Ligand SMILES: Cc1ncc(C[n+]2csc(CCOP(=O)(O)OP(=O)(O)O)c2C)c(N)n1
């Protein structure tokens with residue numbers, strides 16, 4: 001798949017996210033939109049996963065730790081063929097498989113339940129340990145957020161992964177610099193985060209999380225790396241693609257009303273045109 | 283049979299004549315109470331774990347920025363830093379979503395707050411099904427059980443926003459560790475600033491003779507509606523058990539002796555919380571048949587709060603059905 005095709009998929013997924021959140025009336029657009037390019041790269045290009053065989057023991061595991069951005073996971077899984085797209089219409093509704101935070105077993109392709117922050121990397125590390133005991137070559141991709149780095153549980157996993165040299169564990173952090181109460185650096189400073197990980201014995205790759213060339217290269221380089229786990233520190237823009245949401249922490253967990261939804265979709269349409277006519281950088 | 287409302291509790295006029303009651307969220311009552319407590323006592327400090335506005339701590343944080351600590355998404359740190367502040371002479375109120383505090387930091391609360399016997403007030407918002415569309419991960423239905431089991435811990439589950447304001451002020455003046463359980467959803471306010479509030483003293487909202495309804499949380503008005511719907515079929519005695527620990531055995535037992543039937547209602551698992559406390563008390567002091575309304579050993583799910591409460595019989599209809607079944611069974 002070309003980068004242009006990937007960019008178009010990501011744009012479609014962003015449309016799906018906005019429509020689902022607009023309809024649901026609650027949920028988290030900021031991080032969901034910001035991570036659409038990385039989810040697209042994983043499911044449509046890099047990860048060894050098969051929607052027709054979601055429980056293949058040899059599949060790569062994709063673990064979403066910051067479960068509140070599940071709209072991007074749901075939309076990507078739907079577009080990849082794990083379940084019908086129409087399910088997105090029932091997001092957060094009583095009786096839906098689309099729980100407000102992802103629940104293992106509710107839908108095919110969900111590796112774990114998440115929402116409570118800071119516990120995904122530990123579970124991913126446990127999976128990587130278990131897979132290695134079984135001599136599996138499967139990779140474990142763990143998607144995390146910057147805000148959840150404030151949880152002690154996360155750093156307990158950082159140390160464990162280093163101790164056990166979990167080189168099939170690849171953490172991709174949504175470094176968007178926002179959380180609920182403000183910017184991450186105001187709430188609880190995290191930088192220089194790359195230095196911190198290196199000091200803990202991790203391999204660190206820093207990328208622009210909206211540049212497909214960099215995303216793909218980083219995943220391939222991390223996959224080839226041996227001896228330590230890898231952090232892909234992905235600088236992203238929260239709300240990416242929707243002008244009035246971009247960069248704003250206030251859109252962490254607020255959904256667009258009917259008018260805002262139309263405006264968001266129009267913004268995404270304009271991005272789509274730019275991708276198609278080659279004026280968009282991806 | 284018309285419901286006999288308590289004459290000493292100074293409840294809202296119109297509670298039984300159908301006049302619409304004011305509506306407010308229990309967490310909003312906390313926000314107001316916290317601000318007032320801060321004004322009364324300079325030792326009161328606030329802590330938040332990246333949910334300052336959701337828990338309504340922002341009113342205090344704005345007024346007293348120097349007495350507010352933002353710990354970030356770190357609930358274990360929230361509890362232990364609060365313990366340290368208390369050791370330095372402060373009266374800390376530490377707030378987050380109940381799912382994460384006390385959901386995540388139980389041992390820290392146990393050792394550094396309860397065993398240390400520090401006057402830290404843990405404030406858990408969006409408790410029970412009131413987390414609504416966020417789903418089961420955020421709907422903690424076990425927190426009262428987790429807190430009630432701890433020695434020294436006061437556990438308060440207020441019935442409406444006004445009572446939460448008063449309870450917050452009372453807790454700020456109480457020397458013990460405490461857990462205050464908040465609700466996200468707006469619910470009717472039936473108490474007034476003149477309604478007394480005493481930690482550990484249950485309130486008999488209405489007197490009755492057939493069934494005792496023991497309520498923890500925002501379901502008193504639903505119980506009153508149930509009483510009205512039942513009319514002459516059953517006379518309900520409705521008790522607001524706003525404090526789960528220390529438990530008011532006296533009020534419960536006096537009522538159970540009179541009615542011989544007890545129904546508990548709470549947005550919580552039916553084991554370990556209010557129902558657990560009621561059953562323990564009755565089993566020991568006054569064996570009485572009990573029916574328990576709440577979550578029956580299952581997790582929650584995404585949905586709108588009123589529909590979730592209905593689904594689990596935390597509603598007037600649910601109470602009416604329970605009373606009818608109970609009367610049939612024990613006739
Ligand atoms: C253990 C835990 N504590 C608190 C929360 C509430 N919460 C949900 S998202 C969030 C902000 C986290 O920051 P980040 O993941 O960086 O947010 P984003 O970039 O998606 O806006 C918080 C505190 C939670 N989900 N889990």
Ligand SMILES: [Mg+2]
Nearest residue numbers: 146147178179
């Ligand atoms: Mg963030």
